[in-house]
Amino acid sequence: MIELKSVAHTYSGTQAIKFRDWKINNGEQWLLLGGSGSGKTTLLHILTGILKPEIGKVFIEDTSIYELTSRKLDQFRGRHIGIIFQRPHLIKSLTIAENLILAQTFAGLKTDQERVTEVLASLDIDHKMHAYPATLSQGQLQRVSIARAVVNRPALLIADEPTSSLDDKNAFAVLDLLLQQSGLNQATLVVATHDKRVKDAFTNTYELI
Ligand code: ADP
Ligand code: MG
Numbered sequence: 001m002i003e004l005k006s007v008a009h010t011y012s013g014t015q016a017i018k019f020r021d022w023k024i025n026n027g028e029q030w031l032l033l034g035g036s037g038s039g040k041t042t043l044l045h046i047l048t049g050i051l052k053p054e055i056g057k058v059f060i061e062d063t064s065i066y067e068l069t070s071r072k073l074d075q076f077r078g079r080h081i082g083i084i085f086q087r088p089h090l091i092k093s094l095t096i097a098e099n100l101i102l103a104q105t106f107a108g109l110k111t112d113q114e115r116v117t118e119v120l121a122s123l124d125i126d127h128k129m130h131a132y133p134a135t136l137s138q139g140q141l142q143r144v145s146i147a148r149a150v151v152n153r154p155a156l157l158i159a160d161e162p163t164s165s166l167d168d169k170n171a172f173a174v175l176d177l178l179l180q181q182s183g184l185n186q187a188t189l190v191v192a193t194h195d196k197r198v199k200d201a202f203t204n205t206y207e208l209i
Helices: 040-047 070-080 096-106 113-122 138-150 168-184 196-201
Strands: 002-009 022-024 029-033 055-060 081-084 156-160 188-193 204-207
Touching: 002 040, 029 040, 029 196, 040 156, 040 188, 070 081, 070 096, 081 138, 096 113, 096 138, 113 138, 138 156, 138 168, 156 168, 168 188, 168 196
Parallel strands: 029 188, 029 204, 081 156, 156 188
Antiparallel strands: 002 022, 002 055
């Protein structure tokens, strides 16, 4: 369960962005809708422990996440939250498998090569395990980003505009993968988008205005 309570944030020199209270139950799949500049990325950063809001609290289960020490918060994020950014950013000097192993290490977990292989296989990209990011297509890199986000079996899977730079066919394919992976890993899913094409795939929506 994730709960947003009385949260508002102000960047210096801008108007405050207020967020409605929001309760997300475990396993639910949500779409976070809003136009460009409405605060979607800000809200995802607040939800995932990257940005402490000026006002309000964020609870994940019973933990008020901004009351953790920053070291604890980093570890908490690594273990419980998987994030897929708009553009994949992998470490270029590491292979695909090594990038996923690094995600395990960052979370303070033991290396689990079997899990790495399993996740890559579930996304049909295991044949690229020993390849370097620069040799993969955008679509393949998007799959690797999803694999890296789910490798530690996060309770919460977050994607920030994962479809905005894709054509219809690829946009729906990526959404299918996110929905499938959240089901497979029993993870709560929150996908931010301004892309109305994807609205019908979700039953729950939180809209920013
Ligand atoms: P979205 O992801 O919906 O496009 P953002 O959360 O990125 O919206 O931005 C919300 C608002 O906050 C915008 O007006 C944006 O210009 C502003 N903003 C975002 N990040 C910063 C920042 N680091 N410093 C100042 N203003 C910011
Ligand atoms: Mg954004």
